[in-house]
Amino acid sequence: MKKLLSALFALVIILAGCGSNSDSADGNMSDDKITIFNLKVEIDEQLKAYAKTWSEETGIEVEVKSVGGGADYGAALQAEFQSGNEPDIFVAAGAGDFAQWSDVVYDMSGEAWTENTELEFIDEAGATVGFPTAIEGYGLIANTEILEKAGVDESSIKTYADLENAFKTISDKKAELGIENVLSFTTKETWVTGNHLFNILLGASGEEAVDAFIGGDGEALDTENFAEFTKLLMDNSMGDLSTIDYDTEVSNFATGKTAFLFQGNWAIGNLEAAGYNTENLAFVPLTYNEATAEKLAIGVPSYYAVNKNTDVTASLQFLNDMAGTTAGHEYMVNEANMIPAFTNVEIEPADPLAKDIMKANADGNTIPWLFVEFPDGYTMNTYGPIFDNYYKTGDGEAFIKNIQDTAGNVA
Amino acid sequence: MKKKLTSQKFVYWIFLTPALLAFVMTIVIPFVIGVYYSFTNWTGMKVTEFVGFDNYIEVLGDSSFKYALVLTIIFSVLSVITINVVAFGLATLVTQKLRGVNFFRAAYFLPNLIGGLILGYIWQFLFNGVMYDLFSYSPLSNANSALFAIIFVLTWQYAGYIMMIYVTALLNIPEDILEASRIDGANRINQLIYIKLPMLASAFTITLFLTLVNSFKQFDVIFSLTNGGPSRELASGAVVNSTNTLAVDIYQRAFQLKDMQVAQAEAVIFFILLTVLSLIQVRVTKNKEVEA
Numbered sequence: 001m002k003k004l005l006s007a008l009f010a011l012v013i014i015l016a017g018c019g020s021n022s023d024s025a026d027g028n029m030s031d032d033k034i035t036i037f038n039l040k041v042e043i044d045e046q047l048k049a050y051a052k053t054w055s056e057e058t059g060i061e062v063e064v065k066s067v068g069g070g071a072d073y074g075a076a077l078q079a080e081f082q083s084g085n086e087p088d089i090f091v092a093a094g095a096g097d098f099a100q101w102s103d104v105v106y107d108m109s110g111e112a113w114t115e116n117t118e119l120e121f122i123d124e125a126g127a128t129v130g131f132p133t134a135i136e137g138y139g140l141i142a143n144t145e146i147l148e149k150a151g152v153d154e155s156s157i158k159t160y161a162d163l164e165n166a167f168k169t170i171s172d173k174k175a176e177l178g179i180e181n182v183l184s185f186t187t188k189e190t191w192v193t194g195n196h197l198f199n200i201l202l203g204a205s206g207e208e209a210v211d212a213f214i215g216g217d218g219e220a221l222d223t224e225n226f227a228e229f230t231k232l233l234m235d236n237s238m239g240d241l242s243t244i245d246y247d248t249e250v251s252n253f254a255t256g257k258t259a260f261l262f263q264g265n266w267a268i269g270n271l272e273a274a275g276y277n278t279e280n281l282a283f284v285p286l287t288y289n290e291a292t293a294e295k296l297a298i299g300v301p302s303y304y305a306v307n308k309n310t311d312v313t314a315s316l317q318f319l320n321d322m323a324g325t326t327a328g329h330e331y332m333v334n335e336a337n338m339i340p341a342f343t344n345v346e347i348e349p350a351d352p353l354a355k356d357i358m359k360a361n362a363d364g365n366t367i368p369w370l371f372v373e374f375p376d377g378y379t380m381n382t383y384g385p386i387f388d389n390y391y392k393t394g395d396g397e398a399f400i401k402n403i404q405d406t407a408g409n410v411a
Numbered sequence: 412m413k414k415k416l417t418s419q420k421f422v423y424w425i426f427l428t429p430a431l432l433a434f435v436m437t438i439v440i441p442f443v444i445g446v447y448y449s450f451t452n453w454t455g456m457k458v459t460e461f462v463g464f465d466n467y468i469e470v471l472g473d474s475s476f477k478y479a480l481v482l483t484i485i486f487s488v489l490s491v492i493t494i495n496v497v498a499f500g501l502a503t504l505v506t507q508k509l510r511g512v513n514f515f516r517a518a519y520f521l522p523n524l525i526g527g528l529i530l531g532y533i534w535q536f537l538f539n540g541v542m543y544d545l546f547s548y549s550p551l552s553n554a555n556s557a558l559f560a561i562i563f564v565l566t567w568q569y570a571g572y573i574m575m576i577y578v579t580a581l582l583n584i585p586e587d588i589l590e591a592s593r594i595d596g597a598n599r600i601n602q603l604i605y606i607k608l609p610m611l612a613s614a615f616t617i618t619l620f621l622t623l624v625n626s627f628k629q630f631d632v633i634f635s636l637t638n639g640g641p642s643r644e645l646a647s648g649a650v651v652n653s654t655n656t657l658a659v660d661i662y663q664r665a666f667q668l669k670d671m672q673v674a675q676a677e678a679v680i681f682f683i684l685l686t687v688l689s690l691i692q693v694r695v696t697k698n699k700e701v702e703a
């Protein structure tokens with residue numbers, strides 16, 4: 001009995017030990033092959049095709065491995081590292097990932113591509129460690145057809161007063177325009193309010209103010225004007241905002257029930273699927289004070305990082321070529337349908353929302369995504385309910401106090 | 412003789428090993444490792460330091476944990492009552508001599524075969540889509556009604572399953588006892604209170620245990636139906652996600668806030684709490700069991 005038990009435990013230990021076997025050779029040290037560990041499975045084919053043409057030109061073989069579509073990228077990447085098949089280029093989503101991989105990422109400061117973007121990821125030590133794979137942006141998406149009928153020119157909406165006027169004009173003509181309300185919005189999806197809307201407050205107040213707020217100064221942010229602005233959005237929105245999910249929000253706009261949609265350029269796929277004519281789209285800034293006039297909130301969803309344990313020359317050349325050559329631009333814009341973060345890209349995307357984002361980025365009219373400076377999920381879980389409660393009570397003072405009370409809660 | 416015994420033991424272990432191995436590898440080892448992690452600064456990647464009870468102190472002092480704990484207890488009590496009352500009512504109905512009872516038994520049981528996530532999304536659509544379109548009202552938009560909506564959906568899902576246990580127990584009550592009581596002049600209500608309920612005590616042990624554990628650990632229905640929302644303003648003026656039960660809170664802490672070590676400590680507290688509660692419940696109800 002005792003023997004059997006110990007044999008059993010020995011077996012368990014052997015099985016458990018299998019995972020940590022790490023003496024397999026590292027095959028990616030040489031210069032003639034690089035491995036890319038790709039997170040977006042939807043661009044797998046396009047990336048492979050681009051890598052192939054690049055290989056033909058340079059003679060460096062590229063292997064693309066894609067995970068995603070619900071798979072756990074972080075766990076897969078970790079397994080890859082532990083098995084000894086360290087990838088040369090991998091994807092990191094933001095500060096959390098870079099902190100996790102800080103021992104591995106190569107400092108790309110001074111590389112050619114860094115000159116054409118301000119959206120690279122810079123770690124706490126000041127090293128440029130992340131190559132922006134793409135940019136995304138959000139704001140108020142306008143149905144230009146309805147706006148035209150209402151006599152509102154979307155390009156003239158630059159300040160809060162303009163936005164207020166436009167909302168009022170459209171609201172007064174609701175019946176005439178055949179819409180139910182001005183804006184399609186939600187407080188149910190806490191990432192829309194707690195991350196994206198809250199970020200407008202952070203972005204408008206500036207990085208220093210955000211640092212002060214994180215440090216415990218509740219007055220640091222321009223919350224009063226923001227409360228008024230939020231009320232304008234909520235008062236002109238369709239339906240019970242606590243019950244509207246992302247699909248309902250987008251479909252209300254797509255079916256012409258509202259003139260505006262509070263979302264980002266990613267919604268275009270859903271709008272197309274709903275049969276909406278995507279030519280009639282334009283971004284209007286989420287503006288509530290001087291700092292936010294004319295601006296769109298633009299950020300980077302993920303970065304390429306280079307593994308410094310490998311020979312980095314080929315990887316750096318690959319990234320520089322993607323950002324610096326026409327073929328690379330062609331791949332990013334036309335093949336992968338991404339919006340490049342680089343200002344030297346001259347190819348215009350077909351999608352009008354992407355066009356607006358590229359233009360705002362080139363002109364420097366951007367509000368950074370500062371909510372990513374908080375721990376993952378923190379702003380969503382903390383401020384999401386506060387927005388929802390503000391919608392229910394309409395109590396601006398309580399809203400301001402609720403936000404101010406959270407100052408300094410994040411370590 | 413002795414040799415035979417050892418070979419019997421050998422066979423016994425051969426049969427036991429696969430199940431035991433699976434149990435040890437998927438339950439015992441992760442559990443032990445999990446308890447160990449709750450005393451360290453585990454980030455989900457690596458452990459560098461042993462921190463003693465720091466994680467537990469952080470959890471116990473955290474307002475979201477306190478809210479989740481109170482909510483989970485209220486929620487569990489309410490849903491244990493509703494599920495059992497509904498299940499018992501249905502069981503009494505489908506054990507009557509009526510036409511088509513088999514059909515009704517199957518129909519009431521059916522929702523239990525739908526996965527919790529899907530069920531949550533279906534009901535979310537029914538509440539926020541259909542019901543809102545018809546009456547401009549959705550229970551999911553208000554903190555209190557959202558809790559009742561979750562209990563309603565959970566009852567809808569689980570009552571049929573619990574009903575089956577009651578049906579079996581009701582059918583197992585010997586006919587002669589009921590007949591004797593009828594001769595002594597007991598009416599249906601007397602029979603229910605003085606004969607059926609005591610005879611069902613062993614079924615109550617099982618059903619109360621199942622519903623208590625199921626409600627306490629409930630995750631998928633809440634996650635898909637409300638995902639913690641809508642908001643609730645507490646007396647202190649702070650605003651929280653109103654339907655964050657302990658299970659949802661642990662999930663959010665671990666996988667959204669990536670606060671792995673603290674979430675692990677919360678999960679250990681959750682485990683101890685649930686074990687104590689269910690042991691007490693089984694002890695209490697077992698004492699009330701009678702033999703025919």
